[in-house]
Amino acid sequence: xxxxxxxxxxxxxxxxxxxxxxxxxxxxxxxxDRKLAARFQSRVGPPIRQPFRDVSKLFMKETITxxxxxxxxxxxxxLIAFATALLIILYLPIGPFAPILGEYGDxxxxxxxxxxxxxxxxxxxxxxxxxxxxIGAQREMVLMMSYEFPLAIVxxxxxxxxxxxxxxxxxxxGTFTANPVWEMVGIVGAMGLVLxxxxxxxxxxxxxxxxxFDIPEAETELAGGVFAEYSGRDxxxxxxxxxxxxxxxxxxxxxxxxxxxxSPWIISQFGVELPAIMGIPIAAYVIDLLFFLFKVxxxxxxxxxxxxxxxxxxxxxxxxxxxxxxxxxxxxxxMVFIYMGSAL
Amino acid sequence: xxxxKTFDQALWVFHLNTGSCNGCDIExxxxxxxxxxxxxxxxxxxxxxxxxxxxxxxxxxxxxxAPRVKRVYNQTPDPKVVLVIGxxxxxxxxxxxSYNILGPIDxxxxxxxxxxxxxxxxxxxxxxxxxxDAVAKAWLVLEELRGDNK
Numbered sequence: 001x002x003x004x005x006x007x008x009x010x011x012x013x014x015x016x017x018x019x020x021x022x023x024x025x026x027x028x029x030x031x032x033d034r035k036l037a038a039r040f041q042s043r044v045g046p047p048i049r050q051p052f053r054d055v056s057k058l059f060m061k062e063t064i065t066x067x068x069x070x071x072x073x074x075x076x077x078x079l080i081a082f083a084t085a086l087l088i089i090l091y092l093p094i095g096p097f098a099p100i101l102g103e104y105g106d107x108x109x110x111x112x113x114x115x116x117x118x119x120x121x122x123x124x125x126x127x128x129x130x131x132x133x134x135i136g137a138q139r140e141m142v143l144m145m146s147y148e149f150p151l152a153i154v155x156x157x158x159x160x161x162x163x164x165x166x167x168x169x170x171x172x173x174g175t176f177t178a179n180p181v182w183e184m185v186g187i188v189g190a191m192g193l194v195l196x197x198x199x200x201x202x203x204x205x206x207x208x209x210x211x212x213f214d215i216p217e218a219e220t221e222l223a224g225g226v227f228a229e230y231s232g233r234d235x236x237x238x239x240x241x242x243x244x245x246x247x248x249x250x251x252x253x254x255x256x257x258x259x260x261x262x263s264p265w266i267i268s269q270f271g272v273e274l275p276a277i278m279g280i281p282i283a284a285y286v287i288d289l290l291f292f293l294f295k296v297x298x299x300x301x302x303x304x305x306x307x308x309x310x311x312x313x314x315x316x317x318x319x320x321x322x323x324x325x326x327x328x329x330x331x332x333x334x335m336v337f338i339y340m341g342s343a344l
Numbered sequence: 345x346x347x348x349k350t351f352d353q354a355l356w357v358f359h360l361n362t363g364s365c366n367g368c369d370i371e372x373x374x375x376x377x378x379x380x381x382x383x384x385x386x387x388x389x390x391x392x393x394x395x396x397x398x399x400x401x402x403x404x405x406x407x408x409x410a411p412r413v414k415r416v417y418n419q420t421p422d423p424k425v426v427l428v429i430g431x432x433x434x435x436x437x438x439x440x441x442s443y444n445i446l447g448p449i450d451x452x453x454x455x456x457x458x459x460x461x462x463x464x465x466x467x468x469x470x471x472x473x474x475x476x477d478a479v480a481k482a483w484l485v486l487e488e489l490r491g492d493n494k
Binding site: 034038041042043044045046047050053054056057060061062063064132222223224225227228229230231232235 | 353354378381383384385386390391392394395397419421422423
């Protein structure tokens with residue numbers, strides 16, 4: 001009984017620490033993204049701590065309830081978006097740290113949870129009673145219906161691969177951490193994995209509603225789109241949800257495709273013992289965490305910043321087409337390659 | 345009002361043309377280009393008055409624009425500062441006593457809200473440097489709101 005309480009308390013502290021760390025990291029990566037985008041355009045750019053200032057400013061502003069809105073839905077949707085974004089992170093391994101809720105959910109749950117912030121944003125847009133927000137919400141739904149299909153193909157292909165090559169639950173993220181996908185395939189399968197990685201990169205941009213797929217919240221033509229009526233605290237919630245969800249989505253890609261840790265390699269390569277305190281390998285944890293943050297940075301850079309400064313916003317029908325036809329075809333080709341690599 | 349120091353380092357601006365000839369608007373756009381790069385001060389152009397802290401208004405208030413100006417001002421959440429850009433907005437300029445305008449922006453806004461905070465940027469059109477400087481003045485107005493400078 002007593003042990004259970006200690007375990008629960010430890011889990012609670014661990015969870016709260018994870019949540020706070022992820023909010024911090026999400027905002028930090030947002031700041032780095034803005035700084036790098038500015039450097040791309042040969043500007044000085046805002047300081048890296050700018051997103052923190054934005055959030056604290058938004059919390060100081062008045063929160064307006066529009067006259068035509070359905071007020072309880074309008075005010076609850078930012079909270080739901082933020083809460084689900086935080087919930088996703090509790091199911092994902094962050095570098096060397098195992099997910100705290102890892103035993104209670106699998107990949108399918110994460111894919112569903114990833115849809116909820118977008119849904120909450122769309123419902124919030126519909127409930128705000130403004131025509132621009134309604135158009136933005138419709139676009140959000142169209143985009144969501146388009147990118148969910150390639151995302152599902154990627155996740156299912158990897159789960160199928162894990163099912164035939166690894167022991168354990170094929171949908172559990174722990175299976176992917178224990179057996180990196182690249183070690184389960186031959187050369188044909190590796191080509192398939194590259195194609196799957198390419199299609200998940202395209203999905204990533206839209207899932208995070210960044211240029212060129214930020215059509216639902218297009219500032220210039222839709223006046224902020226789904227967020228047009230949101231102000232103050234509600235807007236801050238969406239801002240934080242976006243930051244946390246970006247981190248969660250990139251963490252998912254890292255967990256599926258690049259679950260490698262640096263410390264085992266260092267130990268085997270140089271034969272050094274990394275210092276540990278009370279049996280906890282602190283140094284290995286630090287190295288792995290930094291390596292993980294580096295991987296997140298690389299993926300964030302190529303999937304978000306680099307794309308964002310290079311391309312202009314697409315029309316909604318064009319964006320939907322990109323997901324429904326080319327990206328889906330690439331994902332299906334990846335699936336076929338993996339099947340061929342495993343079957344032949 | 346409880347305002348912290350971070351507030352004026354993250355000002356989001358909304359641009360409203362209240363009947364200007366577009367000259368001042370071009371200068372605002374110029375201030376947002378990579379050459380002047382206002383984002384380094386945390387200033388960001390937003391698409392909706394709901395997100396704005398600073399309203400950039402250009403031009404005298406025309407009869408057609410008057411209800412919209414009132415609406416946009418009321419839609420902006422508190423605390424907010426209005427930046428009147430250009431001679432027409434501050435004094436009605438060459439449109440002085442025209443039949444089609446209701447007067448300068450400050451006269452009009454003081455009828456809606458007597459406590460409105462206004463910063464003036466004269467010039468026809470003002471240079472982008474002047475506009476960026478005025479946003480810095482908006483910080484001072486916000487500091488007064490905070491009670492630091494009294």
